[in-house]
Amino acid sequence: MTAVVGIIMGSVSDWETMRHAADVLEALNVPHEVKVVSAHRTPRRMVAYAESAADRGLKVIVAGAGGAAHLPGMVASLTLLPVLGVPVQSAALSGKDSLLSIVQMPAGIPVGTLAIGKAGATNAGLLAAAILATTDSDLAGRLQAWRQAQTDAVADSPL
């Protein structure tokens, strides 16, 4: 099936984090694609990806990067699709650099920024699904079931 969510990341090393977005979309049966697209190492690949995304059928882009994480903002500047940014935890500053790079967009080009690391990647997948579910009632049902399963899995007591 044609991908409707594009998951991109600045490096293969980001996959350990970004795979959690893919896992959620897999569980919700949302067609998605996964690519390495670096703003500074492959800038032309980034431009081509962002400029072709909507025409190829993508509806939402999830972009993860670490350090000077300009990928989500750069991609958002090149497409009207909603871009969800995931700050990858960096070695030097534990991802605070990634978070501030992604969240502090000047007014005019929005990036929906999630938490640092695994939680952010998971929630980016869930948020992408929620956006798509506004016009896809079958997906809304699957998302509701996912939430219910999460609720059902919470124990009454830690003992």
Ligand code: RP5
């Ligand atoms: C960023 O630099 C990537 O998003 C990654 O988080 C970080 C480190 O990349 P590698 O040196 O591991 O390739 O561009």
